[in-house]
Amino acid sequence: MSPVTLATAKTARIASEATFAQFGPRLKTAIPGPLAQKIIADDTRLMSPSYTRSYPMVAKSGRGIRVTDVDGNEFLDFSAGIAVNSTGHCHPEVVKAIQDQAAELLHMSGTDFYYEHMIKLAERLSAVAPMPGPHKFYYGNSGAEAVECALKLARYHTGRQNIISFFGAFHGRTMGALSLTGSKPQQKRRLAPFVPGVHHVRYPYAYRGCSGGPQESEAFALDCARYIEEKLFKTILPPEEVAAIILEPIQGEGGYIVAPNNFLREIRSICDRHGIMMIVDEVQSGAGRTGKWWAIEHSGVQPDMVCIAKGIASGMPLGICMTKAEIMDWVPGSHASTFGGNPVCIAAALATMNVIEREGLQNAAIVGAKMMERMSTWIAKHPTVGDVRGRGLMIGIEIVKDQKSRQPIGAMRDKIVDLAFERGVLFLGCGETSIRLCPPLIVTQQEADIALDVLEECIALAAPN
Template sequence: TLAQKLAEITPGDSDKKVYFGNSGTEAIEAALKLARYATGRNRFIAFYRAFHGRTYGSLSLTASKPVQRKGFGSLLEGVTHVPYPYCYRCPDREVEGTCNPACLQVIEDVLFNSMLSPTEVAGIVFEPIQGEGGYVVPPKEFFIELKRISRKYGILLIADEVQSGMGRTGKMFAVEHFECEPDIIAIAKGIASGLPLGATVAPSQIMNWVHGSHASTFGGNPVSCVAALETIRLLEEGLIENAAAVGKFLIQRLWKLAERHPMIGDIRGLGLMIGVELVKDKKTKEKAVEWREAAIGSAFHKGLLLLGCGENTLRLMPPLIVNQQQAEVAVEILDEVFTEIESQRVSL
């Protein structure tokens, strides 16, 4: 069954249970309820620039854009946001390639010492790679510190793999890159190749709520479940490896572009989850917000579909079936687009 397969492929060797919903936001809502139920605590820690959904609980965790919250009044009580590691713009990073996660020290040194008792915190909700926040890839130290804090205080780690999971990063789940084993995982988007399905996976000793505590009428509908099983089969038969290989090629080619395009400030990502941050000046790192919008429009007219994320980052997330030749075409189009913008041949 799909539940058995998800229990098998998600990180961790413990016996697991699976809750099925219809979407990513439902998977997160289930994770919040489960964390409260399992711990008897009622507060959560989330991160600035995070996106976890638009229903009441998940929106309370979301801190991506003001428009997503505006007009909806008070949200879920007990959610506190802290900084997420953003190495490209880290004020404390003195040497490239090193990391002293001062942003995470905020949790213990500031939060727990001033306004929040760790004994009240049910879970820390995080994206292994921030999606809407700018395709930000944290350093491995982030996960080491998260694990230390969670184990020290008995706080559950809740991984939102809705966008980063299901082979997108070149592994089945993004947390595998960082040897992180969360307590609860939320999955959706690519799980059923476009059909509505979300899943929340946790060890049986955590997901031990009584029958009827949580449910969804159409959650786990058989059509979506069959699609998910077939999707996983295709992922395991080569699409994950393809994402890793083509993603590596694409990132290498993009860095070559950066050598001759000063508007490219940073390139980051894993597999086929890649962000290209655009700046007006590489030294000051001034955000090129309008250039990003111009790039999306120009690329569209040339046959390349892009999305934005963060304030000034291009999001590259092609289908996992993309090949190296198609990736090269995308790079050539981006080269044209950046050249036009830098020579001001595109209206901003």
């Protein structure tokens, strides 16, 4: 590829040249550059081919929303390390907290000894929990581990075996979490048998489930929820043998699909009627990403358990299962993790929460709303934009062959993402044919405008003639 000049990158920009020069990407070499090409070749030789790399980005350093590759090219990061770098790359407060803690204590293992840090974070999280306290917490190292904890705890607490999950869900890649996942066949191919007792049902993906307006969408969402009670429970699954229903309030890997409030309320009612635990997977949608601490808060529904990871520690590995206190009733030895609750990771999480509370929540709500307002106009302007949806800084845009047929066209989506990368903005796909926008919560309006300028240009360039 040839180097992308400033003039090429700003074809569809509404921002001024001065704004672009100050806030936009800065590309110095062909993409990928020579050092990146060498590293990619070595990676191919040495690393597991199971990793999914969307494009040849070889990161070296990052500050704020900017990430620099090994050849000195600066990109605007609208993927945030898959919604992990909630406070941006290397936020100075997070870095200092990590450095200070690393100089004091790296590890002792919270499964066998005690850390004051674990209590501090639990108290902070309890104060912002989406359900009334008291609460209890389990610390692991990832979202998948948080989900594994919730899965095991639901069975332990209820004495029941079955779990209900949803098509399109992504809950992780460990065997229990993978058994709950219903996203892509390749994630499960040649890995069976899975954990038994998992039943998948339809998620309220309105764009793919109905063609009408808001009223029809709400009716469709209720039908998806009521199917559990009206069909599943009356045919193959006794409700008294169901331990939990697990769901993402906004499906991440599935396509950034927002669950309607009436769907979430109905799921809560079903759980209440049958003594079933309601688990919400907030691994991608939580930690302030939607403008509230947890995406479930937009509905007013109170879950029994919350799975937390990704953005809660700004890039440090930490997974958390938060429950109502009476639910976490297992005894010592039932479940543990050697590295879970590592003091360095918890220090990062405490600093992250400070930044999110001070500026991230409000910024996500304000900048996200302006992005949604602008992107919503693209449906009328671009025939290949089928749907725009999301909350806060968790926004998905669905790419289709045309709006009438709504035919998924993943190849065009991938082309748009690649074109944006060549122009210095990092996006990622999700679902069959959608693009996800999940920048750090500290993104400025100027940076958002530039990223949307580039994205809109790429949508136009990728469209069939």
